[in-house]
Amino acid sequence: MPKRKKSSKTDAAQKGWAKRLLRLKVNGEIKEVATETSKTLLEVLREDLNLTGTKHGCELGECGTCTVLINGDAVLSCLVLGVESEDAEIVTVEGLMRDSQPHPLQRAFADLGATQCGYCIPGILLTAKVLLDKNPHPTRDEVREALSGNLCRCTGYTKILEAVELAARGEEGQ
Amino acid sequence: MRKKAFSVIGKPLRKVDAMAKCTGDTRYADDIELPRMLYAKLLRSPYPHARIRSIHTERAAQLEGVSAVITGKDLPEKFGIMPSTQDEEALAVEKVRYVGDPVAAVAASSEALAEQALTLIDVDYEILKPVLSIEEALASKEESERIHSWNRRANIQKAVSFEFGDVVVGFARADEIFEDTFFFQGNTHLPMEQYCAMAQYGPQDKLTLWSSTQTPHYLHRALSKVLGLPMSRIRVIATPVGGGFGGKSDPFSHEICVAKLAMITGRPVKITLTREESFYVHRGRHPVKMWVKTGVKKDGTLQAMHFRSFLDGGGYSSYGLATVYYTGALQTVTYKLPAYKFEGVRLFTNKPPCGPKRGHGTPQPRFALEVQLDKIAEKLGIDPIDLRLKQLVDPNSITVNGLRISTTGLRECIEKVAARADWKKKFHQLPYGRGIGFAASSYISGAGLPIYRNEMPHSGVQIRLDRGGGITVFCGSIDIGQGSDSILAYAVAEEFGIDPADIRVVTADTDLTPVDLGSYSSRVTVMTGNAAIQACGKLKEILLPVAGEALELPVDDLEMAEGQLRSRSYPKRAISFAECVEKAEGKFGTLGATGSYSPPKHPANFKGSGVGPTPSYSYTTSIVELSCDPETADIKLHKIWIAHDCGRAFNPLLVEGQVEGSVYMALGEVLMEEQVFRKSGLHKYPSILEYKSPTTLETPPIETILVETDDPEGPFGAKEAGQGPLLPVIPAVANALYDAIGVRIDEIPITPDKILRALEGRLKSVSVPWFDFPPPIKWQPGDGVGVQQKS
Structure with missing residues (x-):
């Protein structure tokens, strides 16, 4: 069959969008990656940097699953472009451990059975970290409010709320 | 309730995978990448009910970067979870039956290209009148309203009727009779993880499919049927499921399509459905x-x-x-x-x-x-x-x-x-x-x-004892977040009196693990737990005499606790579990055992x-x-x-x-x-x-x-x-x-x-349609079948 003349739209899809060298600071390390400028930070993290700990649930900013930290704030990585994230301090769930020691939130979530399928947990841990960094001893309602943008379909939230409070108290789990 | 002393059961332990899920280490289906991987997309019907007059895929296939395009003709074999109602096609052959019904699949070098290729597929539909409610389905008369042709009466999949005991006498005895109508609207599972599957077809003519599925065994059967490959050439690996709730219990179009595309292209093919697609895949609560x-x-x-x-x-x-x-x-x-x-x-x-x-x-x-x-x-x-x-x-x-x-x-x-x-x-x-x-x-x-009637066990567990006292437990069960991997570790740890941390659990891989029917019907703890206990029992029959001989004690006096096999009467007379395993392996060779479980026969x-x-x-x-x-x-x-x-x-x-x-x-x-x-x-x-x-x-x-x-x-x-x-x-x-x-x-x-x-008094009661149900199957209780109790 004769080859069809390609449309300009097809060209764009084939060649991909314009690429750029991105310089990102992720979990304290400088990472350089040549990637499409159209990619969301979520895509850059997962596909270019192989940091697959960050999950996706809708890629529309509706579920909170892809939450990462940018300069200490919880941000939906599906709504931010990779190119917008240069010069920022990015923290993903992979950056929560320190010298192979889990963060108190990670320990509390594991100890209290706050993870079921676990898919929403990276986003919830990072959102909770922002809360505790800013408000080390939140009330139950403050925890609820802070996590209200992170959907979890498994747990009914009860053990998640308890785990955040346990981490805030700085106690070991059971 | 009789009190029992347990060392592991009943304790608020961490799940075996808890920390991995908190660190981002757990690899869900979409976290897997393979070299030379292609991305797949499905073209879905925009109409709820239509006949497919023709599909032209040539333009899509010619797009540079597109490796394969398939339609229903490439996968004509029907499938479905229930053996007697296999009415699904991986890609619609003659008709589409809901908005979102897949009609073609593309594999390309990027997701964007695959999406681009979908726009180049031309489908000519003859639009049919859709049937969108219970009442419309019951009223369907014309052939064009019939959604399937295999069922006897238009749009009635199954009608059942039973009578147990004497209902006429029962109502006659009643002082008051209440009649009410209710409606329960449908809803969907909405797991946080979207559907995702990846297939690889290897040089040895073997297919591997990774999928976020609750039922790897039934998927294994469906893949074999539709692809025409023996089950022995197919390996299904259920990846940790990011939420299921029943929604990942069917074999799905996207799983079969990536398998076929991998076979055609010789390259790994992955598909991840969008959230919107997940709403249309559904399989949720019936209205x-x-x-x-x-x-x-x-x-x-x-x-x-x-x-x-x-x-x-x-x-x-x-x-x-x-x-x-x-x-x-x-x-x-x-x-x-x-x-x-x-x-x-x-x-x-x-x-x-x-x-x-x-x-x-x-x-x-x-x-x-x-x-x-x-x-x-x-x-x-x-x-x-x-x-x-x-x-x-x-x-x-x-x-x-x-x-x-x-x-x-x-x-x-x-x-x-x-x-x-x-x-x-x-x-x-x-x-x-x-x-x-x-x-x-x-x-x-x-x-x-089981869904397929047979005499085989519903759940199988295989246990391998390692030199050094480790234990590996193999089971086809898939952890969907409920903790089924942990259940296996707890059961085996309890039986052997060891720490659950010394147990490795290998699950949900049809090449490696004995069949478990899947994470549905709340069956896993009871069935895998019983199978694991049976396997442990067989190994105890090997280990206890070995320990008895080493300690010069009768087997009756031995218990397994705290990582030891020891005397009940003189707990200090003990050998470690690891030492006992070494002695037993020296005596009998490699140590392993299997356990099976089938539910009791019902009356x-x-x-x-x-x-x-x-x-x-x-x-x-x-x-x-x-x-x-x-x-x-x-x-x-x-x-x-x-x-x-x-x-x-x-x-x-x-x-x-x-x-x-x-x-x-x-x-x-x-x-x-x-x-x-x-x-x-x-x-x-x-x-x-x-x-x-x-x-x-x-x-x-x-x-x-x-x-x-x-x-x-x-x-x-x-x-x-x-x-x-x-x-x-x-x-x-x-x-x-x-x-x-x-x-x-x-x-x-x-x-x-x-x-x-x-x-305001304006809410109408639920209207329930009339239907001519078949005459009931009558069954009287108590026809000589007593209560069976486990001995």
């Missing part, structure tokens, strides 16, 4: 209309019940054959019912197929039953809890429809939940606008029969009796306290109390988690969530924002009470916990709302518009 007629004595004791259900099944059969039976099966396992008639029918409609969602076919009738009991109690002037307490089923009994009850903690669940919620002081005594409601329920601990044997039996029934009760603002109809949930008879809590943290998650899911269903469609067949709410589900702010405090009954059929006495606790919460909310503001909403979800219409 069900119900009619319930119940006859009672003045004291409230049930004399007879006649129950009818009409299920809106969507475009394909899926699990529907089982679902229609489930809408009638478990009415009998909570309260004594001497006569019971059930008629149910599942209809085809041009909407995404419905299937199993947590509670599979039983939350709808449980809602109807428990709300009607509330109405009965009120009419008779009896406290609704007292009404139930006087007629609870007995342990070790057989119900009127032939279901064997082993243990029941229902009475204890009722008493505990009522005491904690202070029921007697609150019921009918809270101020207008605030109310309290109660309901009870029961669920199966695993289906008593009834009429056609259709396969749905409902189980090794044991769990029991749950719930009390809901809420306020409803009569001006806005806004509902505020104050607290949920829930008591669950789990037989024995393997790990109380995990059981509580299942209970709390079930409460949450029930609250979404009763107050917010709806899977509803426009006349065009389009989903009204195909996004997380529009499909409202509860966040932390809408989820009230939940107080969980675990009741243990030490069931003889269960491993260490355990029953199910994952699904049953959803059931009573929905009717308890409806009953609490009535206590608060005096209106009955007999339709789920209970939304403010319905409440306001009810307050």
Whole structure:
């Protein structure tokens, strides 16, 4: 069959969008990656940097699953472009451990059975970290409010709320 | 309950995978990347009902970067989860039956290119009249309205009818007869992880499929059938499932398509569905209309019940054959019912197929039953809890429809939940606008029969003992978050008296692990637990004599505890587990054993009796306290109390988690969530924002009470916990709302518009259609089959 003349739209899809060298600071390390400028930070993290700990649930900013930290704030990585994230301090769930020691939130979530399928947990841990960094001893309602943008379909939230409070108290789990 | 001393069972331990899930180490399906990987996309029908005149894929295939394009012609073999209703095609061949029905698949070097290629596929559709409701399906007359051709009557997938005991006599004995109608709208699972699958076809002509699936074994069968490959050439690996709730229990188009595309291209192919696609894939809660007629004595004791259900099944059969039976099966396992008639029918409609969602076919009738009991109690002037307490089923009994009850903690669940919620002081005594409601329920601990009838075990476990004292446990079960991997580790650790941390668990890989039928019907703890205990027993028969010989002690005096095999009478005379394993391996060679489990035979044997039996029934009760603002109809949930008879809590943290998650899911269903469609067949709410589900702010405090009954059929006495606790919460909310503001909403979800219409006296009762059900299969209980008890 004769080859069809390609449309300009097809060209764009084939060649991909314009690429750029991105310089990102992720979990304290400088990472350089040549990637499409159209990619969301979520895509850059997962596909270019192989940091697959960050999950996706809708890629529309509706579920909170892809939450990462940018300069200490919880941000939906599906709504931010990779190119917008240069010069920022990015923290993903992979950056929560320190010298192979889990963060108190990670320990509390594991100890209290706050993870079921676990898919929403990276986003919830990072959102909770922002809360505790800013408000080390939140009330139950403050925890609820802070996590209200992170959907979890498994747990009914009860053990998640308890785990955040346990981490805030700085106690070991059971 | 007899007290037992356990070292692992009953302890609030971490799940074996808990920390991996907190660090981002857990590899879900979409986290897997392989060299040379291609990306797939599915072209889906924009019409709810249409005939495919032609499909032209040439333009798409010529696009640079596209490796393969397939259509229904490439995968004509039909499949489906139930062997007798295989009416699905990986890609529609002649017809599309719902908006979203896949018609073509593309593999390309990027997702964007694959999407681009979809726009170059030309499908010529002959649009047919869509059938979008139960009533339209029942009224279908013309051939063009017929959605499938294999079923006898247009758009009726399955109609069933049973009569147990003498219903005529039962109603004649009744002092009062109540007739009510109910509607339970459909809703979907909405797991946070979208569907995802990846396939690789290797140089040795073997196919590997990774998928986020709850049923790798049934997927294995479906792939073999559709692809024409022997099962021995296919390896299915179920990746950790990021939420299932029943929604990942069917074999799916996208799984078969990536397999075929990998075979054609010789390259790995991955597909991840979008959130919007996930809403259309569905397989969730069936919309069900119900009619319930119940006859009672003045004291409230049930004399007879006649129950009818009409299920809106969507475009394909899926699990529907089982679902229609489930809408009638478990009415009998909570309260004594001497006569019971059930008629149910599942209809085809041009909407995404419905299937199993947590509670599979039983939350709808449980809602109807428990709300009607509330109405009965009120009419008779009896406290609704007292009404139930006087007629609870007995342990070790057989119900009127032939279901064997082993243990029941229902009475204890009722008493505990009522005491904690202070029921007697609150019921009918809270101020207008605030109310309290109660309901009870029961669920199966695993289906008593496999989906494919055969004599093989439902669950298999293989254990390998390592030099050095490690243990590797192999099992086909798939952890969907409920903790099935941990259950295996706990069971084996308990049996051998070792630390669960010394156990490695290898699961859900058809090349490596013995078959387990899957994470559905709340079967996994009971079935894999029993299989694991059996395998441990075989290894103990090897290890204990070896230890006895080494310690010069009789085997009777030996116990396995704290990582040792030691004397019961002189615990200091001991050898370590690791040393014993080495000695045993030196003596007998490589050490391993298998264990199997099949549920006990059930007492009834009429056609259709396969749905409902189980090794044991769990029991749950719930009390809901809420306020409803009569001006806005806004509902505020104050607290949920829930008591669950789990037989024995393997790990109380995990059981509580299942209970709390079930409460949450029930609250979404009763107050917010709806899977509803426009006349065009389009989903009204195909996004997380529009499909409202509860966040932390809408989820009230939940107080969980675990009741243990030490069931003889269960491993260490355990029953199910994952699904049953959803059931009573929905009717308890409806009953609490009535206590608060005096209106009955007999339709789920209970939304403010319905409440306001009810307050204004404008809410119509649910209309239930007429249907000429087949003559009932009659079965009388007690035909010489006694209660079987595990010895």
